[in-house]
């Protein structure tokens with residue numbers, strides 16, 4: 178395995194670094210102070226700069242209007258984005274990879290405006306009764322034979338996207354011939370019957386909101402089906418694997434920033450007449466975090482490399498789970514240690530360490546909890562073989 182970056186990859190990483198450090202980070206404190214909002218003009222500027230730096234639509238193929246990044250290239254970018262608090266990277270124009278399956282009409286209506294930063298979509302899978310077990314969703318679609326329309330019903334929770342999000346990918350079961358066929362539909366938020374029933378606050382202060390929706394007898398044409406009937410589980414699973422790699426990468430980036438801030442602080446802070454960095458009680462937890470960060474980076478890049486080599490998808494799935502499990506658990510440990518190193522300042526929202534401690538918690542929950550990652554890994558150890566998962 179060769180993980181050496183070529184010139185194009187190094188350039189991409191540098192552009193992402195510039196965007197994270199020079200464009201996004203300066204807005205973190207204001208964003209937190211304002212309870213998770215930025216002026217509309219600032220958001221437009223963040224989108225414009227992302228497009229200018231060719232960071233929009235990164236994971237979508239070039240034919241679909243994206244940048245066509247390899248999995249490793251996506252990881253390189255997300256390592257940089259993870260160094261930003263507030264999830265401000267959500268303002269980068271883009272679209273879920275499922276939109277690569279858009280028909281020409283769907284492309285014009287959803288994908289192209291998303292890549293221009295004019296529209297934003299969410300991915301609605303989770304329901305009040307169905308979370309980790311996403312194969313048993315209650316949401317349904319039924320065809321009305323008189324109009325050939327599909328009638329959608331269901332309740333969706335944690336429907337993530339910035340506040341201007343205006344359409345969702347609705348994951349449901351199409352009831353047909355006594356069968357339940359997992360199918361994705363593209364649904365505009367302003368369709369009659371779509372109601373946002375709640376917009377709760379969460380532990381983090383994030384660019385994304387996570388509202389709840391009820392769809393009651395929402396009528397959509399057959400052209401609203403994304404991909405093919407019965408394909409939703411496979412398409413959503415592909416998203417889970419990709420996003421687990423992104424999470425692993427962002428957690429790695431978060432650890433790098435946390436360590437940078439902690440070393441800078443601890444080597445300057447004097448207590449008992451000496452630098453607190455010279456107390457092993459302070460520096461050893463940082464050394465442990467450095468080992469965590471380095472391991473997380475390798476695991477994530479290695480899983481991406483396997484994906485790029487078109488390895489057995491089940492093995493890639495397991496390796497992505499290993500990376501997400503390790504990196505998310507490690508990043509939370511790291512944030513906790515760094516908060517301790519900052520002392521009282523670590524508990525102040527104006528310090529990045531405090532924000533990371535709140536924000537990194539969800540990485541152990543979304544896109545499959547740590548327990549679900551362990552299930553995926555344990556199953557792969559038995560079915561694919563230990564050597565293919567860890568070798």
Ligand SMILES: Cc1cc2nc3c(=O)[nH]c(=O)nc-3n(C[C@H](O)[C@H](O)[C@H](O)COP(=O)(O)OP(=O)(O)OC[C@H]3O[C@@H](n4cnc5c(N)ncnc54)[C@H](O)[C@@H]3O)c2cc1C
Pocket residue numbers: 299300301302303307308309310334335336337338379387539542543544545546547548549552
């Ligand atoms: C901020 C945020 C944003 C989100 N964004 C989205 C989104 O955009 N779209 C979307 O569809 N969903 C989204 N989610 C939902 C997220 O994916 C789920 O919360 C997650 O999958 C867990 O499901 P659940 O909350 O229903 O918990 P449950 O599935 O009820 O699990 C509760 C607990 O039981 C454990 N558990 C469950 N089954 C097992 C098992 N077999 N073995 C061991 N332990 C088990 C879990 O690990 C967890 O600790 C988001 C969630 C959050 C918090």
